[in-house]
Amino acid sequence: MATLSATPEKNQPIKLMLLGYSGTGKTTAYASLAVDKLIDNKPAYNLFILDFDTKAEEMIRAALAALVKDKKISTTQHDEALSRCDVAVCKENTGIVPVSAAGGTVDKIGVVGKATAWTTAVKQLKTWANSLDDQSILIVDSLTYAAKAAANWSMGANNKLNRELTWQDYQGPQQLVENLITIAADAACNAIITGHQNPVELYKNTGRLDDKGNVVEELMDTVVVPTSIGKAGSIKLPARFNHLLVVSDGISKDRRIWTKPTAGVTTKTPFFARCKDYYPISTGLAEYFALRV
Numbered sequence: 001m002a003t004l005s006a007t008p009e010k011n012q013p014i015k016l017m018l019l020g021y022s023g024t025g026k027t028t029a030y031a032s033l034a035v036d037k038l039i040d041n042k043p044a045y046n047l048f049i050l051d052f053d054t055k056a057e058e059m060i061r062a063a064l065a066a067l068v069k070d071k072k073i074s075t076t077q078h079d080e081a082l083s084r085c086d087v088a089v090c091k092e093n094t095g096i097v098p099v100s101a102a103g104g105t106v107d108k109i110g111v112v113g114k115a116t117a118w119t120t121a122v123k124q125l126k127t128w129a130n131s132l133d134d135q136s137i138l139i140v141d142s143l144t145y146a147a148k149a150a151a152n153w154s155m156g157a158n159n160k161l162n163r164e165l166t167w168q169d170y171q172g173p174q175q176l177v178e179n180l181i182t183i184a185a186d187a188a189c190n191a192i193i194t195g196h197q198n199p200v201e202l203y204k205n206t207g208r209l210d211d212k213g214n215v216v217e218e219l220m221d222t223v224v225v226p227t228s229i230g231k232a233g234s235i236k237l238p239a240r241f242n243h244l245l246v247v248s249d250g251i252s253k254d255r256r257i258w259t260k261p262t263a264g265v266t267t268k269t270p271f272f273a274r275c276k277d278y279y280p281i282s283t284g285l286a287e288y289f290a291l292r293v
Helices: 026-034 056-069 075-083 117-131 143-157 171-186 231-240 284-289
Strands: 015-019 046-051 085-089 094-101 104-111 136-141 190-195 197-209 215-226 243-248 256-258 278-280
Touching: 015 026, 026 046, 026 056, 026 075, 026 136, 026 190, 026 284, 046 056, 046 117, 056 075, 056 085, 075 085, 085 117, 117 143, 117 171, 136 171, 143 171, 143 190, 171 190, 171 231, 256 284, 278 284
Parallel strands: 015 190, 015 243, 046 085, 046 136, 136 190
Antiparallel strands: 094 104, 197 215, 243 256, 256 278
């Protein structure tokens, strides 16, 4: 039987899921991790970003420029931080496309040609494989649009691209998203997956029938999970990650990174005895990552 040493293993990688509504600062929050010696003389991380939202570069540049303006970092630190950010944009070619419908075809906004966002991400992961180490962070920004890319690829593979998903179509993209989570969890590097908050109601079967013969269900709880494909798949996604934080206004109007439950999210952290209740958006994740032992 394996036993635990009295001395903890050094530098366990952080596997973090960062939730927040759109515009709360999830992308801004991780930019500080690329800055050298920002917190406690800690070295910077190399950021490998799968940018499904297509706004990472803009937000990173803005976040680092703000740190210079506020005199928190030098121009040298700013320039070096930019050089540590490898951004791969995973984007579909979208436009007006004809889609088969009852009685003919209709024009709708959809993917033109083949769905490529998911395959772009897979190819980029393969390219980065030998570069992901302890001083690297693999970032998926965001899980919401990664799931859309997975759905597009899966639907395209089944000749259903640009059609609405039905429940029969969920299994394929759900498995792809789970595979992405597994890669991020198992890679020999740190990982951050950003996601949007999605409240999900959980019901239980009461064993009773209503006057129409339908099973009566009772609401047990409402949980907030990352937006993905289907309720069941979304609920189990954070299981492989030991850190789950949320970006929210909280009680004040200042955007913060919260380590304690807020905005309906049940957070989790192995640093509970050492971390603060919340951190500032601009430098908070750098401070949080500095807690690694």
